[in-house]
Amino acid sequence: MVIGASGAIGSAIIRILLTSSATQRLFALSRRSIEIHDPRVTALHVDLEEEASLAAAAAACQIEGGLDLILNTTGILHEGEAIRPEKGLRELDPETMARLFRINSIGPALVMKHFSPLLARDRRAIMASLSARVGSISDNKAGGWYSYRASKAALNQLIRTASVELAARRPQVVCVGLHPGTVRSAMSEPFLQRYTKNEIFEPETAASSLLTVLRNLTPAQTGRIFAWDGKEIQP
Numbered sequence: 001m002v003i004g005a006s007g008a009i010g011s012a013i014i015r016i017l018l019t020s021s022a023t024q025r026l027f028a029l030s031r032r033s034i035e036i037h038d039p040r041v042t043a044l045h046v047d048l049e050e051e052a053s054l055a056a057a058a059a060a061c062q063i064e065g066g067l068d069l070i071l072n073t074t075g076i077l078h079e080g081e082a083i084r085p086e087k088g089l090r091e092l093d094p095e096t097m098a099r100l101f102r103i104n105s106i107g108p109a110l111v112m113k114h115f116s117p118l119l120a121r122d123r124r125a126i127m128a129s130l131s132a133r134v135g136s137i138s139d140n141k142a143g144g145w146y147s148y149r150a151s152k153a154a155l156n157q158l159i160r161t162a163s164v165e166l167a168a169r170r171p172q173v174v175c176v177g178l179h180p181g182t183v184r185s186a187m188s189e190p191f192l193q194r195y196t197k198n199e200i201f202e203p204e205t206a207a208s209s210l211l212t213v214l215r216n217l218t219p220a221q222t223g224r225i226f227a228w229d230g231k232e233i234q235p
């Protein structure tokens with residue numbers, strides 16, 4: 001299952017998964033409608049700000065044997081003219097902060113709430129959410145981007161907390177956060193001029209790296225945050 005199937009990284013993950021014959025079924029969940037012409041794909045609508053849509057999708061995704069992978073690729077950094085990452089304290093706006101927390105922290109937590117029961121019980125199964133390196137508190141040297149940083153730090157804590165609960169009942173579950181690197185997408189586009197060409201990943205490259213990281217994870221690594229290169233990011 002990929003949530004955020006309309007996004008740059010989410011759609012690239014789906015394209016790669018569909019090249020494999022090991023992918024027997026794929027649930028592609030998104031807010032914006034998408035078109036994928038493949039008999040293995042079931043596309044469903046979800047909006048992370050509407051919990052009922054997550055409950056309805058979860059009810060529609062029950063399959064025998066359970067899911068091997070649930071990957072949430074949703075997120076928000078800016079939106080039109082109204083929401084921009086803050087450069088300083090005086091730019092903080094409670095509504096903007098609440099919106100980023102709703103989409104980047106609370107939404108992914110509700111994804112774990114509604115979809116983790118769908119994970120396979122008899123083998124390793126992965127619940128992963130795209131986080132961001134800037135959510136690391138110990139790594140924060142540059143400052144700025146208050147709401148995005150804080151909402152991703154909260155997400156990391158929610159992933160860790162869910163991992164503890166899931167490990168107690170489901171020892172084969174791997175519940176992790178992932179940092180995809182700097183990836184060309186609608187989200188990153190206004191900020192890419194700060195980077196050299198070599199520092200920017202195309203969505204396909206990032207998606208392929210993330211799938212390799214996921215493939216190699218073991219239940220002993222649950223609760224942690226990993227970058228695209230497999231290296232752990234400290235909280």
Ligand SMILES: NC(=O)c1ccc[n+]([C@@H]2O[C@H](COP(=O)([O-])OP(=O)(O)OC[C@H]3O[C@@H](n4cnc5c(N)ncnc54)[C@H](OP(=O)(O)O)[C@@H]3O)[C@@H](O)[C@H]2O)c1
Pocket residue numbers: 004005006007008009010030031032046047048049073074075076103107130131132133179180181182183184185186187188
């Ligand atoms: N790109 C980077 O450099 C970078 C770096 C670090 C971390 N990340 C993280 O990677 C993830 C994916 O980012 P991306 O670069 O692929 O960005 P993107 O192309 O802008 O994709 C964002 C996705 O989130 C979805 N979304 C936003 N709000 C939603 C909601 N309320 N309900 C359902 N879906 C919602 C969007 O859906 P719609 O199509 O409906 O808008 C879209 O599919 C994010 O978590 C981001 O924080 C990205």
